[in-house]
Amino acid sequence: MELGDILSKELIIPDLRAKDRWEAIDELIDHLVANGKIAAENREAIVAAVKKREKSMSTGIGFGIGIPHTSTDLIYDVVGALGRSKAGVQFDALDNQPVNLVMLFLVPQGHFQKHLHTLANIAKLLHKADFRQALETAPDANAMIEIISSKTPR
Numbered sequence: 072m073e074l075g076d077i078l079s080k081e082l083i084i085p086d087l088r089a090k091d092r093w094e095a096i097d098e099l100i101d102h103l104v105a106n107g108k109i110a111a112e113n114r115e116a117i118v119a120a121v122k123k124r125e126k127s128m129s130t131g132i133g134f135g136i137g138i139p140h141t142s143t144d145l146i147y148d149v150v151g152a153l154g155r156s157k158a159g160v161q162f163d164a165l166d167n168q169p170v171n172l173v174m175l176f177l178v179p180q181g182h183f184q185k186h187l188h189t190l191a192n193i194a195k196l197l198h199k200a201d202f203r204q205a206l207e208t209a210p211d212a213n214a215m216i217e218i219i220s221s222k223t224p225r
Contacts, residue, residue: 072189074196075223077151077176081106083212087154087173092131092162096121096139099152099175108152109177113145117177131164135171135207136197140190144180149189151176155206155215171207172197196222 084102089095100118103109109117124130124141131137137160152175159169174193178186196202202222209215 072149072185073192073223074153074174075220077149077189078153078216078219080212080216082108082152083215084152084154085209085212085215087156087160089154089156089160089173091160092125092129092137092139092170092173093122095137095154095156095160095162095170095173096125096175099139099154099173102152102154103150103175103177106152108150109146117141117143117145121175121177129163129165131162131166131170132194133164133166133168134198134200134203135159135168136194136203137162137164137170137173138190138193138197139173139175140177140186142178142180142182142186146177146179149176149178149182149185153215153219157207172203 120141154173162170205218
């Protein structure tokens, strides 16, 4: 799946409040619950699964990008949320730099190929400096989703 297939403007937090990766994960999952993408009763189990994955190896891939992700049997389709932090989030990234864009996504359990494909597509797109800069300087979620939509192949 492509980034534009997962996100809508409602699933973008243009001013992430989190200071570290754990708070960012909590904030993005809370946002998915608030938008009906995750059942409230599954919140804790999903947070635990994402944090367990994150503890095995940081998904801070450098260039100000974090892509926390996991697979779970508590969802039926790929879901995700994007958070932007102007101050930067401490993410234990590979380059030891703060993260400005955090793209959390979840894939249904057993969809290994879809998981890898989605992760690769998101990472490839976010590695483009002009795309990252456009998202980082966009005024709001509406502008951010326009930028994402313009880069999503149809």
